[in-house]
Amino acid sequence: MKIFAIFLLLYLASMFFYVVVDLIMGKSLNFALSNLINPFWINRGTEMGIAFVLFLIWIVPLVVFHFRAKRKVRNK
Amino acid sequence: MKKPRISPGQLFSLIALFNLGTSLVVPLGLDAKQDAWIAILLGMAGGLLLFLVYGTLFHLYPSIPLTGYIREILGKYIGWPLSFFYILFFIYGAARDLRDGGDLLVASAYDQTPLFAINALMIVSIVYVLHQGIEVLARLSWLYFMIILLVGVLGHLFVLTSGIIDVKNVLPVLGKGWKPVFTTVYSQTFMFPFGETICFTMILPLLRNQKAAIKMGMASIAFGGIALSYTILVEIAVLGVDMASRSTFPLLSTISLVNIANFLQRLDAIAVLTVIIGVFFKVVVFSYAALVGVADLFQVQDQQKLSWPIGMVILFSSMMIASDFSDHLEEGEFVLRSIFVFFSVVIPFLLLIVALTRKRIG
Numbered sequence: 001m002k003i004f005a006i007f008l009l010l011y012l013a014s015m016f017f018y019v020v021v022d023l024i025m026g027k028s029l030n031f032a033l034s035n036l037i038n039p040f041w042i043n044r045g046t047e048m049g050i051a052f053v054l055f056l057i058w059i060v061p062l063v064v065f066h067f068r069a070k071r072k073v074r075n076k
Numbered sequence: 077m078k079k080p081r082i083s084p085g086q087l088f089s090l091i092a093l094f095n096l097g098t099s100l101v102v103p104l105g106l107d108a109k110q111d112a113w114i115a116i117l118l119g120m121a122g123g124l125l126l127f128l129v130y131g132t133l134f135h136l137y138p139s140i141p142l143t144g145y146i147r148e149i150l151g152k153y154i155g156w157p158l159s160f161f162y163i164l165f166f167i168y169g170a171a172r173d174l175r176d177g178g179d180l181l182v183a184s185a186y187d188q189t190p191l192f193a194i195n196a197l198m199i200v201s202i203v204y205v206l207h208q209g210i211e212v213l214a215r216l217s218w219l220y221f222m223i224i225l226l227v228g229v230l231g232h233l234f235v236l237t238s239g240i241i242d243v244k245n246v247l248p249v250l251g252k253g254w255k256p257v258f259t260t261v262y263s264q265t266f267m268f269p270f271g272e273t274i275c276f277t278m279i280l281p282l283l284r285n286q287k288a289a290i291k292m293g294m295a296s297i298a299f300g301g302i303a304l305s306y307t308i309l310v311e312i313a314v315l316g317v318d319m320a321s322r323s324t325f326p327l328l329s330t331i332s333l334v335n336i337a338n339f340l341q342r343l344d345a346i347a348v349l350t351v352i353i354g355v356f357f358k359v360v361v362f363s364y365a366a367l368v369g370v371a372d373l374f375q376v377q378d379q380q381k382l383s384w385p386i387g388m389v390i391l392f393s394s395m396m397i398a399s400d401f402s403d404h405l406e407e408g409e410f411v412l413r414s415i416f417v418f419f420s421v422v423i424p425f426l427l428l429i430v431a432l433t434r435k436r437i438g
Contacts, residue, residue: 006374007385010167014393017164021397025410031399038395047192054196054391058384 003062082279084288086214088296089221090361091276095123095300096224097358098176099269101328101351104308106321108260110246113309115260120301122261123270124294129424130273131290134280136431142277143369149431156373158423163369165419166275167386170362171393172408174198177355178394179401184328185348192395199391202360206367206383210282213360220353228303231331231346232310238334241313267412269304270297271420272358275365363390 015036022032082090105112105119137145143162147155178195186194205213235241250257273293280289311326314333320326328347335341367386371379398404 002374002376003381003385006370006376006382007389010163010370010385010389011392013160013164014167014171014389015396017168018393018396021407021411021415024414025407035399036396038399047190050193050196054200054388058388 001066080209080211080282081284082210082214082282084283084285084292086218087276087279087283087289088292088299090214090217090279090357091273091293091296092300092303093217093221093224093354093357094273094276094361095269095297096303097269097354098173098180098351099304100307100354101180101325101347102176103321103323103326104268104304105260105265106308106312106317106326107264108257109252109317109321110248110312111250111257112260112312112317113246113305114250115257115265116301116305116308118257118261119265119270120297120305122266123273123297123301126271126421126424127273127276127293127297128290129428130277130280131293133424133428133431134277134286134289136435138286139281141279141281141368141372142274143372145431146427149427149434159369159373162419163366163373165415166278166362166366166369167390167393168397168411168415169272169275170359170366170390171397172404172411173355173358173362174390174394175397175404176408177351177359179404180325180351180355181348183401184325184344184351195391195394198356198359199387202356202363202390203383203387205360206363206387207380209380210279210364213364217357220357224350224353227346227349228307231343234334234336234340234343235310235314235330238336238340240333241310242316243313245313245316246309263409263413267416267420269358270301271412271416272362273297274420274424275362277424278365278368279361359390363387366390 018035019029019032022035023029105115108115133142133145137148140148143159146159146162149155150158174195177198178191181194182189182191205216276293280286280293283289307327308320311320311330314330315323315326319329323329325347327350328344331343331347334343363386367379367382370376370382370386376382398407
């Protein structure tokens with residue numbers, strides 16, 4: 001859970017950082033915000049697939065580990 | 077748990093690969109025209125001075141990384157947020173280099189492959205190495221340093237023997253005086269790549285022989301600077317200054333001109349190999365610096381668990397920082413003159429002054 005919270009914090013803070021950099025460069029807020037959704041403008045199915053697989057590779061072991069730890073505590 | 081350690085030789089190869097990284101393939105310092113090689117050498121001198129500052133800070137606090145001694149020097153309330161900004165800076169640096177590499181590969185060889193797919197594949201290998209730890213990364217860097225050295229020597233031999241070098245292209249030396257050279261040093265060659273070595277402040281505490289840190293770091297920066305300067309000199313001599321500065325990828329353009337006896341030609345693979353290895357090491361060092369920073373700041377015992385989250389943030393960041401390649405380059409020029417200077421020069425100098433003053437008073 002802590003790791004996921006760190007991920008979210010870093011992700012949101014990075015997004016904020018990129019918007020600030022764009023604004024300092026004199027670009028409009030709309031332009032800066034539209035850049036943020038660049039990774040989600042998935043043009044092809046393969047790109048969506050790759051993003052999904054990467055996310056799974058990370059999330060699945062975390063969830064499995066969490067439930068295993070819970071089961072160990074219950075068995076004790 | 078045993079603390080991982082790296083040897084001074086491995087530090088040398090890591091810094092050398094980091095400095096050569098993407099800078100070997102982009103038109104570095106060509107705003108100074110024929111004098112780009114002088115601008116790189118002067119940037120290297122600045123880099124040596126900077127590394128002296130980082131090394132002195134490291135000798136004052138040998139067992140903790142940058143994010144640790146920022147809090148020691150400035151206190152918790154200023155130090156913690158500043159350390160957090162350093163983590164964002166390292167992530168930003170990694171994302172920029174990943175985007176650089178992805179765009180260069182799309183432009184040079186993989187024109188039908190989506191940028192996201194190239195960056196994702198690169199990040200998978202980077203996360204794998206982060207997961208394995210610094211010792212694996214250090215051993216890998218030694219191996220790839222040898223490969224880059226071999227490829228570099230062979231590439232230069234091919235260029236020299238194919239007779240495409242025209243020495244007139246590099247003349248006149250300092251034709252427009254020192255001003256354009258110094259402007260280029262400030263806007264480009266000082267920060268890129270030498271200022272970026274700030275991320276080694278996160279790795280130095282892992283050095284086995286800590287006395288050798290400054291000596292090895294400076295030797296490696298000098299090696300990287302001379303290699304970069306020589307490469308850009310050869311590129312200008314082959315392509316001419318106008319063509320070299322217009323090209324997105326002067327190394328590729330130079331290598332592709334090699335033709336020995338109509339037999340040895342189409343050596344573009346050498347340049348592409350250099351890009352892939354260089355980008356990999358640059359991104360992986362920045363990522364490792366971010367990972368150490370997060371583990372230090374948030375008290376995470378098992379660093380391995382952080383490799384995927386940081387990899388994902390870097391991957392998405394590489395797509396978020398700019399809408400297209402020209403926007404990416406424009407932003408790059410701006411951040412090199414502002415954000416990089418702030419994090420790589422201003423803050424470390426202030427930290428050193430405060431640390432030395434406190435030591436003298438205390």
